[in-house]
Amino acid sequence: MARDATPWQIGVRAARANLVPGLVLQAVAVAVVVAYYRSPGFHALLQHVADWQDRFGIGFTMLTRLVFNGLVPAAFCALVPGLRLRRPGAAALFGMAWWAFMGANTHVFYNLQAHLWGAEAHWNVVLLKTATDMLVYSPFYASPLVAIAHLWQDHDYSWRATWRQLGPGWYRRIVLPNQVPGWTFWAPGVMILYSMPTDLQLPMSALLGCFWALMCLQIALRTPVA
Numbered sequence: 043m044a045r046d047a048t049p050w051q052i053g054v055r056a057a058r059a060n061l062v063p064g065l066v067l068q069a070v071a072v073a074v075v076v077a078y079y080r081s082p083g084f085h086a087l088l089q090h091v092a093d094w095q096d097r098f099g100i101g102f103t104m105l106t107r108l109v110f111n112g113l114v115p116a117a118f119c120a121l122v123p124g125l126r127l128r129r130p131g132a133a134a135l136f137g138m139a140w141w142a143f144m145g146a147n148t149h150v151f152y153n154l155q156a157h158l159w160g161a162e163a164h165w166n167v168v169l170l171k172t173a174t175d176m177l178v179y180s181p182f183y184a185s186p187l188v189a190i191a192h193l194w195q196d197h198d199y200s201w202r203a204t205w206r207q208l209g210p211g212w213y214r215r216i217v218l219p220n221q222v223p224g225w226t227f228w229a230p231g232v233m234i235l236y237s238m239p240t241d242l243q244l245p246m247s248a249l250l251g252c253f254w255a256l257m258c259l260q261i262a263l264r265t266p267v268a
Contacts, residue, residue, distance in 0.1 A: 052219035067253050068227075071246065076099045077240060090240035100149045106248040107145030112138035114252055132199065141192055141251070144184070148247055151179055156240045164235050171236040176229050181221055189217045227253075 077084040095102050099122045104171055116134035119126060159170045190204070197203035207216065231250050 054222055065163065065248060067235065070232055071231065071250060074246070075234055075237050078242070088242055089243050092239060095241040095244055100146055103149040103244045103248075104145040106245050107148070107251065108138045108142040110252040111141035111144070111247040128198070132197065136195055136199070144188070145244075145248070146185070147187075151175075152210060152240055152243050152247075155236075161240050163239075168233055168236045172233050175232050176225060180224055180228065181217075185221045185224055186217050189220045201243065206219040 048185045072090075078088050079085070089263070098105075102174065113134065116130065120130045155171045155174060161166045190208070193207060194201070194204045199205070199251075228250075236247050238246060
């Protein structure tokens with residue numbers, strides 16, 4: 043990609059590049075939701091996961107994020123030559139620690155949403171949660187954190203090199219390329235998530251986040267330097 047590509051172009055191209063996998067993953071998520079409400083056997087199976095989530099709480103959320111969003115993408119990158127990073131061991135440790143931290147954030151946010159808007163899967167509750175997620179939590183908190191963390195990783199974990207990229211226009215240049223595909227992928231994604239009970243939203247979010255972690259890595263590597 044050209045170094046003079048605009049943030050919008052980077053974000054749109056990243057969304058296009060991952061369009062088909064994203065649609066497939068969302069279709070699978072829809073199928074899981076339908077099966078949960080229509081199939082007694084599948085409902086009972088997922089209820090075991092919900093029980094683990096309820097029993098172990100934030101620790102279970104952090105563990106699922108660590109595995110699916112940290113360990114799995116790191117292993118995939120290590121096995122695929124075209125995606126292999128300069129320091130795969132450091133990347134694996136970073137990914138596991140970072141996504142466990144983000145899992146804790148997600149756990150608190152999802153439970154806060156349930157407290158504010160309700161835990162029912164009514165259409166108005168789902169829309170309120172989706173709007174809060176996509177218009178408040180994501181652009182003003184989660185996306186800046188994720189973008190800066192992956193920028194730090196891309197600069198060999200150097201705070202000095204990362205800080206130099208956070209000058210004027212840093213949000214437009216660094217966060218916007220993440221936010222554009224974030225809206226295209228996570229807007230329908232979180233609507234699917236919020237159609238399930240809160241204790242199942244968190245494990246499902248980890249599975250969807252496995253795809254998202256790979257996309258964030260690609261965006262960080264494509265983001266032009268200041």
